[in-house]
Amino acid sequence: MQRRASSEFAVQCDDLSVARGGTRVVEGVTLRLAAGRALAIMGPTGAGKSSLAALLAGADEPGLAVVGGSAAVEGIPVRARGRKQRVRTYLTGYLSQGAGGELPARLTVGEVIGEPVTSRDRRVNERALALRVAGLLDELQLPLGAAAKYPYELSSGMRQRVALARALVLNPRLFVGDDPYANLDLEVRKAARDSLLRRRDEDGMAIFVVTNDAETVRDLDADVLVLRAGRPVGFGHGTADVLWTPDEGARIAS
């Protein structure tokens, strides 16, 4: 598939509202994420963080829909269907919440990682793909031999890294990661972080993460948007200088 020129913003939402199964779970979110930058969505459980991430990543979930305002990824509206939708999902790497536990059981790890490529292009150069998969395994500190194994043969931390490799295999313009370091111990977490940062700094990949971990925010030098019950209640750069909406400011001070 042809790559398009990157647009000014990897993600642009204006007064966006999102419903899941008919219930509004995100209300009135306006945000910008530029190429080469990172944005962290924070907030308590049920705030709508995963719903927003899934919508922007183009998750295949029938009940998830824009019900107000607009959102675009790399300039392509998320409401667009057909070819535009395919291009948008091609440009986006998505690591969903719990992705490591939901890898296709019947594929080998090599096939799992390569699937975003093989499912889009049947005439793939197998050798080039095998090299790309091997490069990702190495980068994420997985043994080369893991490519021939099945997901159930790996630890949960290894499966999480396989899911991350799969999200990165198409060299996305936007990475959407929902709790990306779940199940990773400190050492491999550093490898995962370095892969994200290298793509951000060298290729201009934008990073959109759902996390409540201040260290992750600091590592990524991320802007922060805090959601509560679907509504934006705080915004800032890093966790130290978040500007709160008046209601939330009073709530936090009290």
Ligand SMILES: Nc1ncnc2c1ncn2[C@@H]1O[C@H](COP(=O)(O)OP(=O)(O)OP(=O)(O)O)[C@@H](O)[C@H]1O
């Ligand atoms: N698959 C689903 N179908 C319908 N409603 C859902 C689904 N998943 C989540 N919800 C609902 O959507 C709302 C927002 O949930 P969401 O998972 O987006 O929040 P979250 O901030 O990511 O929470 P958490 O930190 O617990 O993952 C919640 O009320 C939740 O019950």
